[in-house]
Amino acid sequence: MATILVAEDDAHISRVVSMWLTQKGHRVLEAHNGVRALEMLRGGTIDILISDVNMPVMNGIDLVIIACREKLVGTGVILLSSRADQAGIRQALAGLKVTLRPKPFSPSGLARDVERMLADQSVAAE
């Protein structure tokens, strides 16, 4: 239903997120660092971006800030963050509309986030 880009440098976590969302019926693409993710965002129509924070070359926060600024993501952005640093991250994102999901993420919660973003999108479109 949605085209989702997962930006995560840990291949195993990336796999897990990918397989879970594919199971839920979405089309999932993977990128292993912020720069590659940005390339893919600029290249195609990504509905939802799910990004980790710590990645080599470009981290998740910078990625999200640029993606929002250039309006590269159609439907929503989710940041997978460490449980401890929520406040710091929120401050860094200063007012951007990003959903934070603490790690390890709750699969049911992540699926719900995606559903909610798609639902909001279709409501807004009406």
Place this chain on the structure above:
Amino acid sequence: MPSSELLDIQADASPEVPATPRGLLEELLGLEVGVFSRDAVEPGATCRRLCMAGGGAGRLDGACALIRLAASEAAVAGGGVPRICDRGFAVSVHEGEVSNRRVVLLQRSGAGLGGGLSIGQLRAAARLCEQYERQADESRGLVAEVLSGYEQLNVIFEVTQQFGRARDAAEVKHFLVRRLAESLNCDWGVCLSEADGVLWWSSDPRVDRDRCVADVRGRYAGLVAEVFSQQSIVARNADSGAGPEGARLLFCPLAGSDDRTDLVVFSRRAERSDFTSGEMRMVDSVLQHGQQVIFNLRLSDRLRTMAYGAVRALVSAIEKKDDYTCGHSGRVGLLSRLIGEEMQLPPEQLQDLEWAGLLHDVGKIGIPDGVLTKPGALTPEEFDQIKGHVRMSYDIVAPIEAFASVRDVVLYHHEVPDGSGYPQGLRGEEIPLLARIVHVADTFDALTSTRSYRQAFPIARALEIMRREKGTKLDGEVVEAFERALKRYQAAHPDAFHTLFQHALEEAPS
């Protein structure tokens, strides 16, 4: 002999797309691969019919073979004698573990079976596909385990956070039901508890709660008894007697600290799926943890009650010096709390009010008996001594860290809005809210009690007097909240109310 040339083999340009056996077979052997789902294949199907049905369809001129995919060694060894159809050879169709029949059709374009494709090659191709499918299955299984673990961790984190926030066991149990039902994608969940009643959650408000609960108690009574005696989780899936309209049910025991076991039941619609053993393990783990949290909550509750009881006993001892103030502090504590509830203050402040009420006059222990119980008017010096009790109460309470937020309330409980109070003559909002509340409660109890210098006023009269003091000697908002709270308390607990205020002659507030 040709000179050895080193060929420069370019690494695959698109590393993100994993090479599949299909892709490899196509490259290596020039085979076209089609995969059929269960519905397209019946037992005994021949490859000729499949060739015509699709997925490499219509290539009657190509050699083709149906390769069986086996999920286990036994199945590989067990059967599947190759049958040669008129266009190639076929192995019988097999039922896989998860997605049932998977059949791979390998077709050599443009060539007959004799034209270069050996049975050995086909067998090797078959093994390659098998391996891949087996690994993909394993991968899926491992990912499912990981996801289940993640979900479990999240639920456990959240349950533990509840310990700090929840006021009682019922809140934690309700949270467990809701959170697990959400994780399991259920339609409804319920906890049936002797102590806490029916704690229900449903994703759809239209679900008939009473019917579901009646079902559990009636139809499944025997199963429930078994769940309690075995202390283990039981699932009712499609094969084992699912519920109405095929709903999948999960029955779980939740042990209480008082040796009673609660029952937690989850229900999921038929179209979703059976409860898996992985899910049952997760539920078990989370409920165990929840039990611990509930137990700790009960423990901390018990400690608090004990502490309160001890202080109450000591305060009683102080009150014994003066026949007229027996029970006064306890009542002020209760009334202050009721006002706080009426004003919707947070739980910590309600606690503070109760303690402040209990402790507000503790300083009276420093006042000579003669002054405390003097029937006549007090001299200015005697009056100063009485006023000193607030400072003394403060000094007694101050060293106790746990009562840090209670200190000021105790010190300022005789301050009044118009600034004519003591010890500092604060005005209006300068006086902490909790102190203003205790002052109102204290005033009411004083008016409705018989003292050495006058009789008790009946409640209605006392309230009348208090209304007249709104804004001057009593905070107006607090008085109004107090009247509502008192009415509410009387309606909800008429016996307790009567017992507490029987010393106030007759009339109750209308």
